Amino acid sequence: xxxxxxxxxxxxxxxxxxxxxxxxxxxxxxxxxxxxxxxxxxxxxxxxxxxxxxxxxxxxxxxxxxxxxxxxxxxxxxxxxxxxxxxxxxxxxxxxxxxxxxxxxxxxxxxxxxxxxxxxxxxxxxxxxxxxxxxxxxxxxxxxxxxxxxxxxxxxxxxxxxxxxxxxxxxxxxxxxxxxxxxxxxxxxxxxxxxxxxxxxxxxxxxxxxxxxxxxxxxxxxxxxxxxxxxxxxxxxxxxxxxxxxxxxxxxxxxxxxxxxxxxxxxxxxxxxxxxxxxxxxxxxxxxxxxxxxxxxxxxxxxxxxxxxxxxxxxxxxxxxxxxxxxxxxxxxxxxxxxxxxxxxxxxxxxxxxxxxxxxxxxxxxxxxxxxxxxxxxxxxxxxxxxxxxxxxxxxxxxxxxxxxxxxxxxxxxxxx
Amino acid sequence: xxxxxxxxxxxxxxxxxxxxxxxxxxxxxxxxxxxxxxxxxxxxxxxxxxxxxxxxxxxxxxxxxxxxxxxxxxxxxxxxxxxxxxxxxxxxxxxxxxxxxxxxxxxxxxxxxxxxxxxxxxxxxxxxxxxxxxxxxxxxxxxxxxxxxxxxxxxxxxxxxxxxxxxxxxxxxxxxxxxxxxxxxxxxxxxxxxxxxxxxxxxxxxxxxxxxxxxxxxxxxxxxxxxxxxxxxxxxxxxxxxxxxxxxxxxxxxxxxxxxxxxxxxxxxxxxxxxxxxxxxxxxxxxxxxxxxxxxxxxxxxxxxxxxxxxxxxxxxxxxxxxxxxxxxxxxxxxxxxxxxxxxxxxxxxxxxxxxxxxxxxxxxxxxxxxxxxxxxxxxxxxxxxxxxxxxxxxxxxxxxxxxxxxxxxxxxxxxxxxxxxxxxxxxxxxxxxxxxxxxxxxxxxxxxxxxxxxxxxxxxxxxxxxxxxxxxxxxxxxxxxxxxxxxxxxxxxxxxxxxxxxxxxxxxxxxxxxxxxxxxxxxxxxxxxxxxxxxxxxxxxxxxxxxxxxxxxx
Numbered sequence: 001x002x003x004x005x006x007x008x009x010x011x012x013x014x015x016x017x018x019x020x021x022x023x024x025x026x027x028x029x030x031x032x033x034x035x036x037x038x039x040x041x042x043x044x045x046x047x048x049x050x051x052x053x054x055x056x057x058x059x060x061x062x063x064x065x066x067x068x069x070x071x072x073x074x075x076x077x078x079x080x081x082x083x084x085x086x087x088x089x090x091x092x093x094x095x096x097x098x099x100x101x102x103x104x105x106x107x108x109x110x111x112x113x114x115x116x117x118x119x120x121x122x123x124x125x126x127x128x129x130x131x132x133x134x135x136x137x138x139x140x141x142x143x144x145x146x147x148x149x150x151x152x153x154x155x156x157x158x159x160x161x162x163x164x165x166x167x168x169x170x171x172x173x174x175x176x177x178x179x180x181x182x183x184x185x186x187x188x189x190x191x192x193x194x195x196x197x198x199x200x201x202x203x204x205x206x207x208x209x210x211x212x213x214x215x216x217x218x219x220x221x222x223x224x225x226x227x228x229x230x231x232x233x234x235x236x237x238x239x240x241x242x243x244x245x246x247x248x249x250x251x252x253x254x255x256x257x258x259x260x261x262x263x264x265x266x267x268x269x270x271x272x273x274x275x276x277x278x279x280x281x282x283x284x285x286x287x288x289x290x291x292x293x294x295x296x297x298x299x300x301x302x303x304x305x306x307x308x309x310x311x312x313x314x315x316x317x318x319x320x321x322x323x324x325x326x327x328x329x330x331x332x333x334x335x336x337x338x339x340x341x342x343x344x345x346x347x348x349x350x351x352x353x354x355x356x357x358x359x360x361x362x363x364x365x366x367x368x369x370x371x372x373x374x375x376x377x378x379x380x381x382x383x384x385x386x387x388x389x390x391x392x393x394x395x396x397x398x399x400x401x402x403x404x405x406x407x408x409x410x411x412x413x414x415x416x417x
Numbered sequence: 418x419x420x421x422x423x424x425x426x427x428x429x430x431x432x433x434x435x436x437x438x439x440x441x442x443x444x445x446x447x448x449x450x451x452x453x454x455x456x457x458x459x460x461x462x463x464x465x466x467x468x469x470x471x472x473x474x475x476x477x478x479x480x481x482x483x484x485x486x487x488x489x490x491x492x493x494x495x496x497x498x499x500x501x502x503x504x505x506x507x508x509x510x511x512x513x514x515x516x517x518x519x520x521x522x523x524x525x526x527x528x529x530x531x532x533x534x535x536x537x538x539x540x541x542x543x544x545x546x547x548x549x550x551x552x553x554x555x556x557x558x559x560x561x562x563x564x565x566x567x568x569x570x571x572x573x574x575x576x577x578x579x580x581x582x583x584x585x586x587x588x589x590x591x592x593x594x595x596x597x598x599x600x601x602x603x604x605x606x607x608x609x610x611x612x613x614x615x616x617x618x619x620x621x622x623x624x625x626x627x628x629x630x631x632x633x634x635x636x637x638x639x640x641x642x643x644x645x646x647x648x649x650x651x652x653x654x655x656x657x658x659x660x661x662x663x664x665x666x667x668x669x670x671x672x673x674x675x676x677x678x679x680x681x682x683x684x685x686x687x688x689x690x691x692x693x694x695x696x697x698x699x700x701x702x703x704x705x706x707x708x709x710x711x712x713x714x715x716x717x718x719x720x721x722x723x724x725x726x727x728x729x730x731x732x733x734x735x736x737x738x739x740x741x742x743x744x745x746x747x748x749x750x751x752x753x754x755x756x757x758x759x760x761x762x763x764x765x766x767x768x769x770x771x772x773x774x775x776x777x778x779x780x781x782x783x784x785x786x787x788x789x790x791x792x793x794x795x796x797x798x799x800x801x802x803x804x805x806x807x808x809x810x811x812x813x814x815x816x817x818x819x820x821x822x823x824x825x826x827x828x829x830x831x832x833x834x835x836x837x838x839x840x841x842x843x844x845x846x847x848x849x850x851x852x853x854x855x856x857x858x859x860x861x862x863x864x865x866x867x868x869x870x871x872x873x874x875x876x877x878x879x880x881x882x883x884x885x886x887x888x889x890x891x892x893x894x895x896x897x898x899x900x901x902x903x904x905x906x907x908x909x910x911x912x913x914x915x916x917x918x919x920x921x922x923x924x925x926x927x928x929x930x931x932x933x934x935x936x937x938x939x940x941x942x943x944x945x946x947x948x949x950x951x952x953x954x955x956x957x958x959x960x961x962x963x964x965x966x967x968x969x970x971x972x
Contacts, residue, residue, distance in 0.1 A: 004925075008937060015944070022951050029958050336925065338941035346948040353955040360962040 004336045007323050010316040011340070017313045018347060020305070024200025025354045031199035032361045035254050043150075043157050051156060051216070052082040052135030056125035060143040061093040062414040063261065068101045068108060070146035075153050078107055085143075086111045086129040089118040122212075123228035123235040130227055138222060142213040144414055146175065147258035154256035155216040166221045166248025167240075169198070170214040170256030176417040179264050184373050185381040186262040186269075188355060191365060195358035198252045205298050208250040210243075212236035214258040221248060234279025241287060244299035254361075264415055270388070272412045277392030281310055314389050321386075351378050463496040464641070466515040469534070471502040471524035471546070480813055483519050484806045484825060485624050486543070489632060490517070491821030491831070493640045505530050513537045515640065519622060520545030520586075528553065539615050541639045543622040544586045550616060551588075558591030562607070571609055573598040573631045574858060580627045585609060586620040597638055598631065610635055624815055626855075629835075633818040633859040646860045650853070650889035651832060652680040652881065653779075653801065653867035654718075656736045658727065659698040660688035663706040665871045670713050672874035676881050679893035681801070682713060683723035683779055683867065686767035688735040697726065700771045701927075707771045714773060719894035721801050722775040725764035742784035742811050749786035749808055757785075757792040762903040765796065769906055770927050774915050776899045776908075777801045777832065784811040787825070794827035798900040801832045801865075818859045830897065836866035839876050846876055850883045857887060864889055 053071055057064055064085070071083045087095055087110055098110045111129055118125070130138065137159065139152055151170055158168045171194055177187035201207040212235070225242050232238035243250060263269035284307050291300045326332040355374045360366040468490070470483045487497055495515065502524055510516060510533040518534065524546055531553040534540050542550065551559035566584045570576045585600050587607045594613035599606045600620070610619040617639040621628065637644060652673065657666050673680050688698045700707060714720055728738030731745040741757060743750050750756045761778070768775045777799035785793065786808050793800075806825055807813035817833040836852045837844050849866050856862040864884065868877050885891075899910030905920035 025955065026958075336937050338938045339945050340941065342945055343941060343948070346945065346952065349952055350948065350955075353952055353959070357955060357958055357962070360959055366959075366963070 003323060003332045006319055008336060010319040010323070011343075013308075013312050013316040014320065014347075017308060018350065021196065021354060022350070023204065024196050025357055027200035027203035028195045028198075028361070029357060031203040031252070032195070032254070034203070043153065045153075045157055045160070048077050048080045049136040049156065049160065050080050050082070050134060051076065051137045051139055051152060052084060052129075052133035052219075053139045053141060053152070054126055054129040054133065055083070055085045055141050055143055055145075056088060056122050056129065057085050057090065057094055057098075057143040058088045058119070058125070059090045059092045059094060060414065061090075061097060062416050063144040064094055065097045065101065067141070067143055067145060068098070068105070071141070072105045072107060073149060074147065074151065075149045076156075081107055081152070082109065082133060082135055083107050084109045084111060084129045084133055086113065086125040088113045088125040088128075089115060121230060121235070123230040123232060126235070127227040127230065130222065133219075136219050137216050138219055139216045140213060141258065142260060144261040145172070145213055145258045146260075147214060148256075151214065151256045151258055152216075154253055155214075158251060158253050158256075159216050159218070162251070164249050165218075165251055166243040166246065167208075167210060167215050167217040167250045168256075169208050169210055169250060169252050170258060171252075171254045172211060172214050173257060173259045174262045175259040176261050176264060176415070179417060181373070182266060182269060182381075183262055183264055184370075185377055187365075188359065188370060188374055188377065189381070190262070191362055192355045192358040194252070194254070195361045196354060199254065199361075201302070202250075202252040205301070206249050206251075207244075207298055207302050208240075208252040209302075210236040210240045210250065213260065214256065215250075217243070218248075221246060232279065233282055234276055237280060237283055241283070241294070241299055241303070244296040245294050247295055261414060261417060263412060264417075268413050270384075270391075273385075273388050274391050274395065277310070277388050278396050280306060281392055281396055284310060310389060314386070317386060348378055351382075463494050464514040464538075465512055466490065466495040466497045466517065467500050467510055467513045468497055468517045468519065469500045469502060469505065469510075469530070470519040470521065471526075472519075472521040473501070475521050479807065479809050480624075481807050482521060482622060482624075485815040486517070486519060486622060487824050488804060488806065488815055488817065488821060488831075489636060490640075491823050492633070492817070492819050493636065493642055495640070497824055502526070502530075508533075510534060510537065515539045515541065517541045517543070518546070518550075519543045520547065521622075525549075535615070537615070539617060539639070539641075542616060542618045544620060547586065547588050547618055554614065554616070556591055556613070558589075560589040560591070562587040562589060565607075568600040568602055570601040571598060571627070571631060572601055572606070573610075573635065576601070577627055577631060577855075577858075581623075581625045583621055583623060583625075583628075588618060588620060590618065597635060612638070626852075629816065630818045630855045630858040630862065633862065637860055644861045648857060648861075648887070648889045649863050649892040650884050651801075651863070651865040651892045651894070652678065652877075653721065653834070653865065654680065654682040654870045655838065655867040656685060656723065656727070657682055657706070657710070657870040658685035658688040658735050659700050659703045659706060660690060660735060661706070661871045663703070663709050665873075666706065667709045669868065669870050669872070669874045669877060670709065670718070672877045673881070674716070675878065676885075678881065678891035679717055679719070679895075680891065681719040681721050681777070681894055682710065682870070683721045683801075684710060684768065684773065684775075685723050685725070685727045685735060685781075686764045686771075687726045689726050689728055689733065691734045700767055700773075707773075711772050717893065717895070719776045720768065720773045721777045721779050721894075722761075722764050722768060722797075723779045724781040725760035725767075727781040738781070739784050739811065740781040741789045742782070742786065742805075744782075744784070744811065747810050747812075749788065753786055753788040754792050757789045761793060761796050762905070765901060765903045765906050766923060769908075769917065769919060774908055774910070774917060775901055776894050776897070776910060782811065783814055783834075790826045790829075794829050796901065796903055798829055799832065799894070799897060800826055800829040802834045804831065817863075818856050819861055819863045832865065832894070833863060834865040834867065836864050838867045838869065839872075839880065840869075841872075841876075846880055846883070849880060850887070853884055853887055853889065863892070 085098055087098055095112065102108050102110060111132055113125065113128055137156060139155060141147065155168050155170055159165050174183060174187040174190055177183050198208055225246060228235050229238045240250065263272055284303065287303050288307060291303060294300050323332060352374050356371055359370050468483060468487055473483045474481055490497055507529045514537060516534045516537045518540065520543060526546055526549050531550055535554060548561040564584050564586050566582055568579055568583060568585060570578055589608060590611045590613045594611050596608045596611045598610040600609045619635060654669055686700045689695055724740040726735055727740055728735045729740050731743050732738030741750060765775060778793060778797040779801040783803040784805050803814045803816040804825060805811055805814045816835045817831065818835060821831045823829050823831045835856060836849045839846060839849065853864040856864045895910060895913045899908065901908040905923045907918040909916045
């Protein structure tokens with residue numbers, strides 16, 4: 001019967017992904033144990049290479065001041081650190097605040113973009129910043145980030161050790177995690193993503209995705225690649241693929257930590273995530289055809305994983321949810337026999353266990369409150385993803401047919417926290 | 418208005434003589450209105466009947482005469498209760514509307530019991546000890562002549578030849594009586610059955626062929642009823658199992674269809690051959706046969722479930738073997754109830770799976786234990802065939818000349834089989850027609866015969882024609898209210914319309930090949946096992962992290 005076949009197929013597809021996550025969970029734990037021993041607080045380098053921090057900023061008056069303050073407090077020789085803020089067509093007080101900071105800190109440089117050179121997206125801003133930079137290594141931070149004092153030190157230390165590394169990615173934390181339920185959800189989600197997906201993939205496959213902030217990249221490589229792709233909506237993921245295609249790897253360094261601000265309202269969150277979903281789906285579309293021409297098959301595999309997640313997994317969830325609802329309404333009847341209720345329950349328990357492990361890998365996060373929120377997440381926050389993919393697909397199709405590829409600053413609205 | 422102002426005129430009213438009488442009448446009326454309903458017919462219209470007997474069987478015989486009689490009483494609207502003579506206590510028959518007394522041995526009946534019996538609307542008396550009742554009722558001209566045998570005929574509407582040696586209680590009722598039947602010899606004639614006052618007497622209670630129809634019709638005179646005369650017949654195409662040639666069955670059905678009469682088909686859902694360890698052949702595996710049967714069903718034939726395999730380990734050949742009875746040792750099957758449940762449920766499922774709707778059940782060789790029948794009555798409400806009325810032997814059966822609601826079968830409706838069948842050797846058409854002729858004597862007699870589905874159809878026509886010529890109309894079982902239910906299947910039939918409800922999982926197991934659904938189930942179970950292992954691994958990690966928290970988070 002059709003319903004039975006759909007159900008079983010959906011179940012199988014879903015569980016392929018879930019088993020992959022199980023594997024990643026074990027990998028994440030191993031990565032944690034491995035990196036524990038290598039995190040020395042008083043690490044010293046033989047020599048300190050020149051590092052440029054690039055911070056793209058568009059209307060960031062709420063946060064840019066504090067961000068710059070954090071940057072100048074970084075533990076790194078001042079003469080070897082260059083801080084470039086790219087003020088891209090800001091219409092608020094950003095420019096003014098930056099000017100004030102410049103006066104106080106000679107390390108700080110501001111590149112101001114005006115139309116028609118600016119307002120073409122983060123990639124474009126970064127490329128402009130890159131053009132005037134002197135660093136041997138480039139570190140990128142978002143305008144709301146406040147990295148920990150030793151973050152850059154650790155990132156530099158890691159990348160100089162291994163010339164195969166094209167980039168090293170640090171960990172980002174949620175600064176405003178206690179604001180409301182949404183921020184608590186996001187806090188758990190970001191930890192789960194990093195400790196399971198990033199750490200797990202890094203441990204087993206040496207794959208790490210650049211999350212757009214708190215990462216260091218070789219200047220030489222960046223130049224060879226031609227900088228950031230200004231056509232990519234999620235330029236960080238796009239960069240990741242090209243780094244691997246150039247024969248380099250990326251490592252995830254959990255103890256190089258930055259704190260950033262996450263959306264506090266659902267509408268802001270939805271906009272942000274829709275953009276990410278759109279961006280990733282664009283990348284899948286762009287690279288799926290080139291899959292086997294990529295030099296590093298691991299990144300091809302990773303792209304397949306993403307494709308699977310966004311399309312197959314997504315469709316499977318929709319199908320099994322639909323069968324469940326139609327079954328409740330007695331419109332369809334499932335005739336296959338099996339312990340499916342138990343399997344569903346175990347999926348839930350698995351989700352909670354995996355997430356709780358990722359929380360436990362972070363000091364102070366393995367609380368009962370977080371456990372309760374995780375249990376709630378499964379039915380609420382996690383299901384929003386379905387809406388996201390629908391919306392993103394719709395927008396992407398619209399874009400495709402309207403042939404409007406103009407780029408705007410898809411910027412996340414800030415708060416003061 | 419204050420109470421005392423109304424009391425005065427009221428008192429005046431009550432005090433007149435006329436009003437006193439009225440009030441008295443009202444009080445009595447109210448009082449009796451509580452009592453009267455109790456006297457009215459209890460048990461939703463059924464007459465409260467007690468069957469008192471001094472012995473359940475005749476001396477030296479194992480045939481349960483009383484049980485058989487009660488089956489015969491099932492044709493009437495009675496609420497029957499057995500009462501062995503020794504269990505009577507004063508007041509036990511207080512509410513009886515009809516008392517049946519079966520006297521199979523000499524016994525002394527307590528005066529109190531005679532008194533209570535006489536107070537019933539009707540007393541139906543069989544055989545012995547009638548003189549005690551006559552004495553109690555002070556019948557002056559009653560004369561018990563004793564028990565005699567050697568009678569050639571009984572005369573009930575016409576002469577009927579006795580086929581067995583019969584001991585008859587001859588009792589002369591005296592004046593103001595009505596003789597209903599007599600026994601005859603060459604020279605003499607004596608009363609066999611008569612009615613005097615509220616006593617209805619019959620001097621012999623026997624279930625021999627020659628007597629059954631007389632008894633069946635006589636009871637209509639003994640027991641109040643509103644049965645209208647009718648003569649109905651049923652034809653059953655018999656023993657159609659998956660081992661039978663569909664073409665043969667098709668030929669028999671075609672022959673019957675010439676007469677455009679309703680008929681039934683006894684279907685055996687699973688066939689097991691005669692060879693050692695032969696594999697069961699399921700009805701659904703024989704699409705050609707299923708096609709023939711479904712077509713017949715669509716054209717109005719009724720499907721009767723004739724057992725499940727019509728065999729068991731003691732008699733292993735389908736069609737020949739006993740199924741619900743251990744024929745080797747002539748005793749009930751072990752774990753009777755479970756055995757019966759399993760087979761009936763499987764049989765219903767197999768028939769429904771093949772698209773057939775069973776409306777009644779017929780046990781192979783009519784052999785089933787009391788437990789078996791009780792179990793069966795949970796599944797079917799209609800029974801076709803003769804009834805085995807004792808767990809002592811499968812040979813102890815009774816057949817009926819009309820449709821009854823059976824006590825022994827826990828309330829199932831019994832469509833009797835009483836004409837036998839044709840086998841070309843010892844059972845011939847003439848024998849069958851003779852039997853149906855006898856059944857005509859019963860005012861609403863029901864005749865039934867069967868014809869094996871695998872035989873050549875050449876004789877079926879003549880049997881049908883003869884039966885019709887005798888005045889019978891063939892009966893459509895589907896007109897009856899049908900209820901067939903198992904835990905997974907429910908069939909309700911009303912006026913030829915059927916509602917079949919099948920459990921989803923069962924239906925699925927028919928559609929999915931066993932291998933696929935088993936595979937999915939196995940994989941899912943393995944899946945669950947793997948997940949449990951994984952989750953334990955995760956719990957282990959969590960515990961480890963918590964235990965080492967200090968070490969990990971020193972910094």
